[in-house]
Amino acid sequence: MNIREASLAEAAEVLARISELDQPETESSLATRVRGRSPLILIAEKNGMLLGVKIGYRLSETCFYSWLGGVVPEGRQNGVAQALLAAQEDWVQAQGYQELRVKSRNRFPAMLRLLLRNGYQIEHMEKKDGIEDYRLHFVKSWNTHK
Numbered sequence: 001m002n003i004r005e006a007s008l009a010e011a012a013e014v015l016a017r018i019s020e021l022d023q024p025e026t027e028s029s030l031a032t033r034v035r036g037r038s039p040l041i042l043i044a045e046k047n048g049m050l051l052g053v054k055i056g057y058r059l060s061e062t063c064f065y066s067w068l069g070g071v072v073p074e075g076r077q078n079g080v081a082q083a084l085l086a087a088q089e090d091w092v093q094a095q096g097y098q099e100l101r102v103k104s105r106n107r108f109p110a111m112l113r114l115l116l117r118n119g120y121q122i123e124h125m126e127k128k129d130g131i132e133d134y135r136l137h138f139v140k141s142w143n144t145h146k
Contacts, residue, residue: 018071
């Protein structure tokens, strides 16, 4: 499997194949969201097939936000999400960010487990609609002081 930086068009193509997302994202809607925010768009591919995507952007000089991602059904249970997360973390640290923030929902238990397994901490819970839509705010920090 190869993890690489990708275009918004490739990201939209992968996201269109993930039925769990509330609303489909287009190349245009993605561009609007990340414009002027120093985004990182990662794609996981294997044998020419796009399996997953992870999109994030700069919130501040010290904080990066992992906004949107997912793995297509045929790519699940193969370490794709873990590989994307690891690649994003490596890039975020290399850029000098001190923390990485992400939100997820109760309806995505695999994502919640992935974040907890990788050292993310729940910072806040935002109640929305039904309990399955409650947003859990996670943060992972890197201590830059010795």
